Amino acid sequence: MNLSDRDKQYIWHPFTQHQADKGAIAIVRGEGALLFDENGKEYIDAISSWWTNLFGHANPHIAQKIKEQVDVLEHVIFAGFTHQPAVELSEKLIRILPENQSKVFFSDNGSTCVEVALKMAIQFWHNTGIQKKKVIAFKNAYHGDTFGSMSVGARGVFNEPFESFLFDVEFIELPSKENFEQVLQRFTDLIQNKDVAVFIFEPLIQGSAGMLMYEAEYLDQLIKLAQENSVICVADEVMTGFGRTGKNFACDHLQNKPDIFCLSKGITGGFLPLGVTTCTQKIYEAFLSEDAKKTFFHGHSYTGNPLACTAGNASIELLQSSEKLLKDLVVLQKKMSEGLRKNAKVENLRQLGTIVAFDIQTNKGNGYFNDIKSSIYNNFIERGILLRPLGNTVYIMPPYIITLDQLQKVYMEIEEVLNML
Numbered sequence: 001m002n003l004s005d006r007d008k009q010y011i012w013h014p015f016t017q018h019q020a021d022k023g024a025i026a027i028v029r030g031e032g033a034l035l036f037d038e039n040g041k042e043y044i045d046a047i048s049s050w051w052t053n054l055f056g057h058a059n060p061h062i063a064q065k066i067k068e069q070v071d072v073l074e075h076v077i078f079a080g081f082t083h084q085p086a087v088e089l090s091e092k093l094i095r096i097l098p099e100n101q102s103k104v105f106f107s108d109n110g111s112t113c114v115e116v117a118l119k120m121a122i123q124f125w126h127n128t129g130i131q132k133k134k135v136i137a138f139k140n141a142y143h144g145d146t147f148g149s150m151s152v153g154a155r156g157v158f159n160e161p162f163e164s165f166l167f168d169v170e171f172i173e174l175p176s177k178e179n180f181e182q183v184l185q186r187f188t189d190l191i192q193n194k195d196v197a198v199f200i201f202e203p204l205i206q207g208s209a210g211m212l213m214y215e216a217e218y219l220d221q222l223i224k225l226a227q228e229n230s231v232i233c234v235a236d237e238v239m240t241g242f243g244r245t246g247k248n249f250a251c252d253h254l255q256n257k258p259d260i261f262c263l264s265k266g267i268t269g270g271f272l273p274l275g276v277t278t279c280t281q282k283i284y285e286a287f288l289s290e291d292a293k294k295t296f297f298h299g300h301s302y303t304g305n306p307l308a309c310t311a312g313n314a315s316i317e318l319l320q321s322s323e324k325l326l327k328d329l330v331v332l333q334k335k336m337s338e339g340l341r342k343n344a345k346v347e348n349l350r351q352l353g354t355i356v357a358f359d360i361q362t363n364k365g366n367g368y369f370n371d372i373k374s375s376i377y378n379n380f381i382e383r384g385i386l387l388r389p390l391g392n393t394v395y396i397m398p399p400y401i402i403t404l405d406q407l408q409k410v411y412m413e414i415e416e417v418l419n420m421l
């Protein structure tokens with residue numbers, strides 16, 4: 001039996017309706033932007049394997065560093081203990097994050113670093129003895145699949161069975177030129193009630209919502225207003241961190257810096273699971289007390305895993321020497337996507353840094369459940385391209401090291417698939 005068939009016997013895959021499922025493609029090897037399956041077929045990973053991979057599969061620098069660390073220390077409890085890779089990673093992160101960031105808390109993935117951020121913000125107010133309960137988030141947001149992160153995300157098919165278990169959140173529209181005045185007014189009304197504890201957002205781009213982009217100047221104004229009214233601002237940079245938007249962090253495009261950052265995905269260059277939540281000194285200090293009840297009682301078994309931290313250190317080293325690589329990819333993405341503008345099926349072509357997205361014109365409306373998704377996904381796969389449309393939204397978010405030829409092939413295949421529709 002091949003791997004795909006053996007997989008079917010026992011494995012339940014994420015975001016997969018197994019009733020109609022054709023089975024998983026078994027990948028046996030990766031190199032650069034390429035993945036190779038068990039039959040020798042190759043695929044260009046044009047979505048960086050769920051937005052995690054920055055410097056290519058099996059990147060030799062990251063792989064070597066992990067190999068060295070494996071023989072030294074694989075893991076150690078992180079309460080009461082520490083180690084070189086975690087210390088080094090925290091120093092590196094604080095150096096590249098905005099200046100107001102001061103402390104680093106480790107967890108395991110995007111959802112958990114958001115949970116940590118929410119719990120930190122809520123307990124900050126609890127520890128300070130100030131009653132604040134309200135949470136503000138953007139409509140269509142996605143922050144993960146655990147209960148807290150689901151609560152601050154869009155309500156819909158994905159979390160319908162759990163809806164009555166999710167906490168209340170005030171959702172505001174994503175700001176645009178057309179609606180900003182109303183958004184600002186509603187935000188002001190909510191905030192002036194004094195009971196808003198936290199405002200959480202995906203800065204400049206809502207990934208899972210369909211790569212919806214919005215302007216830095218609007219977010220800047222909202223953050224400013226929130227901070228003037230003592231609301232903790234949480235930037236979920238799980239997708240946008242580590243160069244995706246053309247700068248280290250999406251918040252580097254802003255004047256006003258959020259109080260808490262959530263980081264994951266690209267943090268290890270796509271090698272190992274790791275979540276990080278960073279915060280200001282002021283937030284950290286609200287947890288310092290003779291009173292044990294003010295402790296932040298949160299931690300996972302693999303918190304601060306040395307191998308994951310080592311991958312993080314190696315990936316940040318690459319990021320710091322990749323300024324030109326990133327700039328070139330941003331320019332290439334712009335140049336190549338321009339060709340799509342002429343295609344009558346393409347709507348709302350947009351770009352933020354290394355990310356390009358567009359909507360396919362259908363008469364079924366925009367959204368995740370637009371059924372064009374599965375047919376074009378399969379079509380791309382047959383052509384050796386891993387693109388995973390969000391409904392009728394196609395996005396191209398490749399590893400930064402994708403070659404010119406590979407990127408050209410991605411765009412050529414997109415054109416061909418669109419022309420068949």
Ligand SMILES: Cc1ncc(COP(=O)(O)O)c(C=O)c1O
Pocket residue numbers: 109110111112114142143144145202207208236237238239264265
């Ligand atoms: C902005 C954002 N936050 C959080 C998450 C959740 O991350 P994870 O899938 O690692 O739990 C995601 C995942 O796509 C995300 O895009």
